[in-house]
Amino acid sequence: MARNILWIMCDQLRFDYLGCAGHPTLKTPHIDALAARGVRFTNAYVQSTICGPSRMSAYTGRYVRSHGSTYNGVPLRVGEPMLGDHLREAGMDCVLLGKTHMIPDTDGMARLGIEADSLIGVRNAECGFDPFDRHDGLHPSEHPGGGGEAYQAYLRAKGYEGDNLWEEWTNSADGPAGERLNGWLWAHSDKPARVAEEDSETAYLTDRAMAFIDSAIAKGKPWCAHLSYIKPHWPYLAPAPYHNLYGAEDLLAPVRSESELADPHPLYEAFTQERHALTLCREGGRERVIPAYMGLIQQIDDHLGRLFAFLKDRGIADQTVIAFTSDHGDYLGDHWLGEKYLFHDASVKVPLILYDPAPEADATRGTTSDALVEMIDMAPTFLDLAGAPPKPHVLEGHSLLPLLHDPKAVLARDYVFSEYDFAADQVRIKLGTSVQESRLTMVFDGRWKMIDCRALPPMLFDLESDPDELFDLGREPGYGMIRARLFDAIRRWYHDGRNRISCADTDFTQADDLLRIGADPVLKQGVVIGYWDEAELATAQALFARAGG
């Protein structure tokens, strides 16, 4: 039987909130065991610091500057090639369980006459996946049509009562007088959700994954399943018993310094004034929120333990490659910030574990890799696993399979890149930048991390001398050469963007043998350019014929 791919993605899970990543108190034994069987990447970067664009990069294998979905809610343009398109060509199903944050390009689909309910229409609306169960989380009453119908139906079948069961049960807690407390509010993060743990979103999605796997076994075709949990993303509200497994004593100390607030970069300063930053940094804020965040992570770990046992029970554990990662991090009060958006490691670096059960990967089991990897490497890795040829004219990442099979393998990458578009944020109003100027580009070479802020000075951090990224050197004299080199790297990165998606690189090299001997490839079409007379043309035609053109 051909191999399957189980691609597990958490939402807003920081790179360092796992036992195997060194967290001293958080318990994630099943994920740690996965790392012990596979390779854990310690320098894995997402291509944007918020859900939508980061995921569009994950699902297309392309940078944001290429796919163009720069922000949550920006539809992925119709026709942008997606992982599912590539895997299906290679004979592999590609299925969704959970969140994508995809917004379909309904205008583009209408312009091209694509019916929303056709198979092509559904796949174009679901990031190229066949949706087994799409569940994006966040189904407030004021936002009807946001999806989650299957989960709502599940809850109703289990006996939950109300109009919006997600809001009333999954995102609510019980108050002391029996009143319903709003789970969006971080003051309530120490309370349990009203929903039973077994009916929470993490449990539900894990059950759905098992149902999918059983259906796939019956179908007998190799698959790539994207199991995409919406947690530990806010609302920071965990079902019992996960709401109080951790306390203030279990927290990592915040990574921040008063010096960051002295003469700050205007963009950084504006983000420190955002509500989520102020709320997390208030007295007791982190102590209220982070234990729930940790509980939600441990809950995922427990369910992954259940799922990994299920794979073994079904006899397909040794045929199933597992990838575990996240779409971006969470500042959690580090750098006086909440949420994500900017490019400190807490936000832009994610956990990444790859487990390949094949004997070829035995040499790397339990190791870590500090190679500079990017989320756009997932699609080429999966294509490689499916035995499909690479598509370097479309996919902008690299297969990581060589790193799993050879401890000495080196990835051909000097820089990682990430982007964020703050045009819809209040920050743009404060800074007075135009919509076009409100795009940030991060470049990181393993030591120096620079953020190109377009109309504003850059930010620059030296992670060798300043691993906590506390000293912004972007406006400091003495670093001009470093900044110039990184600006050059950004220009070359733009230059090398894969925009010529309709034509393979090999289409440009297919005539190389003719060109090397000076023969004229277009003669075969009868197109005769730049010849003086019959004699010159006859000579060229003879050369062309001898070359077998």
Added chain:
Amino acid sequence: MARNILWIMCDQLRFDYLGCAGHPTLKTPHIDALAARGVRFTNAYVQSTICGPSRMSAYTGRYVRSHGSTYNGVPLRVGEPMLGDHLREAGMDCVLLGKTHMIPDTDGMARLGIEADSLIGVRNAECGFDPFDRHDGLHPSEHPGGGGEAYQAYLRAKGYEGDNLWEEWTNSADGPAGERLNGWLWAHSDKPARVAEEDSETAYLTDRAMAFIDSAIAKGKPWCAHLSYIKPHWPYLAPAPYHNLYGAEDLLAPVRSESELADPHPLYEAFTQERHALTLCREGGRERVIPAYMGLIQQIDDHLGRLFAFLKDRGIADQTVIAFTSDHGDYLGDHWLGEKYLFHDASVKVPLILYDPAPEADATRGTTSDALVEMIDMAPTFLDLAGAPPKPHVLEGHSLLPLLHDPKAVLARDYVFSEYDFAADQVRIKLGTSVQESRLTMVFDGRWKMIDCRALPPMLFDLESDPDELFDLGREPGYGMIRARLFDAIRRWYHDGRNRISCADTDFTQADDLLRIGADPVLKQGVVIGYWDEAELATAQALFARAGG
């Protein structure tokens, strides 16, 4: 009656081969008269120096780095928005007569389930135009299916006999012994084509334009017609009497210097070794080819005189805006080069005349403008003429209408850009660059022109001290600051690329009034991010309600 747009494009017509552009011997009285009625732009640049990508930029209003069709034969990706899409939204027909060099993205269309013979399929295969008569020229026998069926049928109906009538009549001359001479060969450029002038491509396309206009008058709907001549592009073979209107004495002196060949840039040197360059620069080469090139231009001028008289005769001359331009130039032996590809003005600068019959344009009639304009300005100009709102998230140029209506108007542009992809050329083999590295980017600020050659040093010309572009300063010390500024301009140009085509800029600014007073726009969706407790949320909701959110 609403106004029409007649968009005339020549192929491979240099900026300086018109009487009104200062050519001392070439006669183009009808084009000169158009310039006297309109505005002639003396700094008009195309976005690529060969037909396909230059035209894809013209028809999409987007740079090559955005639309991705980097070379002749690279399909324009399906779903790329085109001029016709925008004009039809504004209630204007958009029709093709002649050449586009478009290659449809059949793989992409199949992936999206678009039938080639559906209306959407046809438009996606024809650059967004409704084809009244597509005629790309170049229909050699060895290249069946290259189009031109309607012209072939026309010739046959007129009594021409043979298999491939384009090749046997339009692209052949009679030899001294009655034999047929190959019109591709430049040695024969002094002979007349076998086809009668009235049946040549230029005459045929002009007739077809008149037929279209009569049909449009009957329909009564405003139109944009792209009349796209394939001349004076090679084969350099004119029908009588245009084959011998000019002689060696009518040629401009070649713009070139022996100093260009001393220590040349490797890329430039490689292009000077291409066959078309060597053939044009052979003894007597220019003298044989250029008179035919000039004759083909005068032929176009004569037919435009016929067409302009027709517009007047039909009573729509004062309702029809006319644009006259070309898709790129022709070195014609300047700089020891033939054809185009590189970025000297002979190649990348084109004629551009805009005539607006409206009284608002009276103040600029007969003037020239030295504003830096680009071919991607055509689409926004036409949208402006159609009364449609601009689409700055898609269209990367500017409407030139303000320049026609106000002699003091200034275009908000500091640089023009052009690109060329030499990956399919023998030059790549000689230089040993990779496919990805074989893309050139030109930036020009009105004085300094730099070509970013990616893996090779840049080229740099100072058009103030060296208007003929004979001295490449790209590797000269003392110009580092100039080069650094232009490299920065290229990076910012990439940064500002309009890749977010599925979402208007106004979608990002619609909540600005809320953001200015510190209200939280996503509250209207019930999405509650970063609030601590009920009191804080109630305050925010009250602010939101007061703001009318």
